[in-house]
Amino acid sequence: MELKRKAPDWQVQKWFNTAVPLSLEKLRGRVVVLHAFQMLCPGCVQHGLPQAVRIHQHFAAEQVQVVGLHSVFEHHEVMTPAALSAFIHEYRWPFPIAVDQPDMASNIPLTMQTYGLKGTPSLVLIDSQGNIRYNIFGQASDMAVAAAIMSLVNETSSLHGPSNKSEDDQPGCSDSTCAIDPKTER
Amino acid sequence: MELKRKAPDWQVQKWFNTAVPLSLEKLRGRVVVLHAFQMLCPGCVQHGLPQAVRIHQHFAAEQVQVVGLHSVFEHHEVMTPAALSAFIHEYRWPFPIAVDQPDMASNIPLTMQTYGLKGTPSLVLIDSQGNIRYNIFGQASDMAVAAAIMSLVNETSSLHGPSNKSEDDQPGCSDSTCAIDPKTER
Amino acid sequence: MELKRKAPDWQVQKWFNTAVPLSLEKLRGRVVVLHAFQMLCPGCVQHGLPQAVRIHQHFAAEQVQVVGLHSVFEHHEVMTPAALSAFIHEYRWPFPIAVDQPDMASNIPLTMQTYGLKGTPSLVLIDSQGNIRYNIFGQASDMAVAAAIMSLVNETSSLHGPSNKSEDDQPGCSDSTCAIDPKTER
Amino acid sequence: MELKRKAPDWQVQKWFNTAVPLSLEKLRGRVVVLHAFQMLCPGCVQHGLPQAVRIHQHFAAEQVQVVGLHSVFEHHEVMTPAALSAFIHEYRWPFPIAVDQPDMASNIPLTMQTYGLKGTPSLVLIDSQGNIRYNIFGQASDMAVAAAIMSLVNETSSLHGPSNKSEDDQPGCSDSTCAIDPKTER
Numbered sequence: 001m002e003l004k005r006k007a008p009d010w011q012v013q014k015w016f017n018t019a020v021p022l023s024l025e026k027l028r029g030r031v032v033v034l035h036a037f038q039m040l041c042p043g044c045v046q047h048g049l050p051q052a053v054r055i056h057q058h059f060a061a062e063q064v065q066v067v068g069l070h071s072v073f074e075h076h077e078v079m080t081p082a083a084l085s086a087f088i089h090e091y092r093w094p095f096p097i098a099v100d101q102p103d104m105a106s107n108i109p110l111t112m113q114t115y116g117l118k119g120t121p122s123l124v125l126i127d128s129q130g131n132i133r134y135n136i137f138g139q140a141s142d143m144a145v146a147a148a149i150m151s152l153v154n155e156t157s158s159l160h161g162p163s164n165k166s167e168d169d170q171p172g173c174s175d176s177t178c179a180i181d182p183k184t185e186r
Numbered sequence: 187m188e189l190k191r192k193a194p195d196w197q198v199q200k201w202f203n204t205a206v207p208l209s210l211e212k213l214r215g216r217v218v219v220l221h222a223f224q225m226l227c228p229g230c231v232q233h234g235l236p237q238a239v240r241i242h243q244h245f246a247a248e249q250v251q252v253v254g255l256h257s258v259f260e261h262h263e264v265m266t267p268a269a270l271s272a273f274i275h276e277y278r279w280p281f282p283i284a285v286d287q288p289d290m291a292s293n294i295p296l297t298m299q300t301y302g303l304k305g306t307p308s309l310v311l312i313d314s315q316g317n318i319r320y321n322i323f324g325q326a327s328d329m330a331v332a333a334a335i336m337s338l339v340n341e342t343s344s345l346h347g348p349s350n351k352s353e354d355d356q357p358g359c360s361d362s363t364c365a366i367d368p369k370t371e372r
Numbered sequence: 373m374e375l376k377r378k379a380p381d382w383q384v385q386k387w388f389n390t391a392v393p394l395s396l397e398k399l400r401g402r403v404v405v406l407h408a409f410q411m412l413c414p415g416c417v418q419h420g421l422p423q424a425v426r427i428h429q430h431f432a433a434e435q436v437q438v439v440g441l442h443s444v445f446e447h448h449e450v451m452t453p454a455a456l457s458a459f460i461h462e463y464r465w466p467f468p469i470a471v472d473q474p475d476m477a478s479n480i481p482l483t484m485q486t487y488g489l490k491g492t493p494s495l496v497l498i499d500s501q502g503n504i505r506y507n508i509f510g511q512a513s514d515m516a517v518a519a520a521i522m523s524l525v526n527e528t529s530s531l532h533g534p535s536n537k538s539e540d541d542q543p544g545c546s547d548s549t550c551a552i553d554p555k556t557e558r
Numbered sequence: 559m560e561l562k563r564k565a566p567d568w569q570v571q572k573w574f575n576t577a578v579p580l581s582l583e584k585l586r587g588r589v590v591v592l593h594a595f596q597m598l599c600p601g602c603v604q605h606g607l608p609q610a611v612r613i614h615q616h617f618a619a620e621q622v623q624v625v626g627l628h629s630v631f632e633h634h635e636v637m638t639p640a641a642l643s644a645f646i647h648e649y650r651w652p653f654p655i656a657v658d659q660p661d662m663a664s665n666i667p668l669t670m671q672t673y674g675l676k677g678t679p680s681l682v683l684i685d686s687q688g689n690i691r692y693n694i695f696g697q698a699s700d701m702a703v704a705a706a707i708m709s710l711v712n713e714t715s716s717l718h719g720p721s722n723k724s725e726d727d728q729p730g731c732s733d734s735t736c737a738i739d740p741k742t743e744r
Binding site: 119142143146174175178 | 227228232233240245260303304324325327328329331332335341362365
């Protein structure tokens with residue numbers, strides 16, 4: 001569903017994959033894709049995080065910044081920053097990842113609370129002005145996610161074409177294409 | 187790659203899945219996704235046509251019209267309109283499909299020629315003003331295709347949110363999500 | 373379900389991918405995997421035929437012979453031997469394929485009738501003595517199919533190890549493995 | 559590759575998913591599928607463990623016992639038994655899982671050493687007499703694994719049919735099958 005409210009600042013215990021801490025203020029001007037996950041959440045490992053990687057790979061960094069948010073609300077004793085570090089190392093997740101600040105008074109960490117996330121995986125899309133525009137709990141298709149991100153990109157920037165990598169110009173059929181053989185044109 | 191030239195009219199031998207023939211003129215105002223395929227092209231059956239269905243399902247019909255184009259450039263004797271009809275029936279392709287008009291003087295049918303398609307599958311994106319904007323031969327990711335389509339939609343219309351179907355609000359982890367259990371909030 | 377009755381001779385209009393016609397008599401001593409399909413059956417193209425290729429690739433030819441059977445019971449006018457020939461060419465199916473002999477008095481071809489097949493895809497497993505042992509309509513898992521084939525192989529032959537291709541002996545984690553680094557053994 | 563040597567006893571720190579500790583001696587008479595993994599090994603989570611579940615589901619428990627072995631050789635400080643417990647809980651792995659006994663003098667745990675495993679995932683097949691017959695590092699196809707397991711089952715037991723769940727007897731084509739409509743038999 002579409003929303004529009006100011007995205008709260010992130011409350012972060014520790015950052016990975018970035019030399020300097022990120023903030024919404026520093027990212028103003030770019031669309032921010034915030035992917036909240038837990039390292040032991042099957043839907044995150046199988047669907048959410050790989051989709052975040054595809055977003056990271058497809059969109060230009062000047063337009064879209066993917067940020068992981070490790071929002072632990074269960075099994076806190078084993079989903080520690082040290083465990084997360086090993087998880088990031090083994091899976092080679094390529095984008096910056098923040099550890100959501102634990103709340104001493106609740107199982108739900110602070111950023112997860114202020115964003116009103118229902119669980120993991122959650123995908124929060126923040127426009128270039130810093131407003132939350134989508135907050136999706138569970139799986140969304142690449143088709144839906146890319147269309148929503150592109151809408152936000154288009155609000156502030158000009159067009160940006162698809163990466164078109166798998167072109168295949170050999171005549172004949174491969175597994176993926178059937179190319180015209182100049183000889184068949186007679 | 188991005189292009190911008192007037193999309194030529196389609197030259198069509200026969201239509202399926204539509205009561206009346208379609209034309210670019212009638213579709214003016216909508217983004218048109220033209221998917222050129224051959225019914226015996228493995229890459230079309232396995233990747234291109236299922237992706238076209240996902241486009242058809244995700245985007246609103248008032249904004250995006252998917253059109254199949256059966257552009258036969260080999261095995262003409264068996265990829266006939268009658269064979270195509272059986273193929274459409276068995277696979278239940280849900281969008282309008284045009285049979286590209288054969289050229290008596292070439293193996294390449296006429297629309298395929300005027301669009302300069304390199305083979306199948308090809309995905310041609312036409313903006314709401316009737317200009318060709320992308321012409322992609324081979325496989326493109328859903329991420330890339332949805333972003334490109336959304337760019338064209340956004341040129342003429344306001345925002346359109348993602349379909350967000352697979353929400354799962356039960357506490358605990360399912361295969362796809364881990365939902366906060368109100369009890370864990372203490 | 374397991375069966376045991378003499379497999380009837382095949383009634384074949386035409387063979388593809390074999391220099392000489394095959395018969396159960398000639399194949400005596402080998403397990404025969406008969407895969408009945410139609411070229412316009414989605415479940416055959418997406419699941420059945422690719423599984424038949426995996427069977428063909430895994431088991432040694434001296435022990436297991438995969439045979440395709442094109443059993444057309446609908447859309448006869450377009451699923452002709454000429455159309456099948458183009459289909460085999462484009463998809464590069466690697467095993468012998470027989471065209472089931474049409475019955476002038478029925479839509480069901482003759483071999484399909486005598487084997488009592490319920491539709492396509494069907495997988496019929498025939499032991500090395502020429503008895504039908506399994507007749508599976510619809511999808512079966514690779515796990516189930518390989519176990520059933522191996523049972524029949526083991527009735528007449530000695531053990532045959534798994535093809536073990538994707539070994540990866542580099543230290544560190546790849547997408548598929550984590551190998552011990554000699555240095556970590558301290 | 560096929561082997562034949564006595565399988566060493568397992569050295570286990572802790573068991574999960576079983577009321578009583580298992581041992582090769584107790585399992586004599588059954589084929590044992592030992593799946594060695596690490597909870598933070600991507601190839602284990604994505605391929606090895608799901609395949610172990612399919613083995614567990616397909617083969618009868620009286621014939622084949624699947625046993626997980628958590629053989630941690632890196633990131634020991636975070637892949638603890640407590641972390642494994644949360645991992646098993648979230649992913650709902652259904653078979654008994656042993657924690658391989660750490661070696662104070664090496665990063666490689668003891669059972670991993672005595673079995674000569676090269677890393678994770680590894681699949682060790684032990685016959686009903688307690689001999690190691692296959693030791694596969696990395697990914698093997700379901701086709702290969704099921705055939706190898708069935709060979710071992712057949713050495714001591716009679717035939718066991720495939721589970722044939724997805725039968726579909728409705729006339730017409732579904733995604734997975736095309737069933738004969740009694741009317742088409744004329």
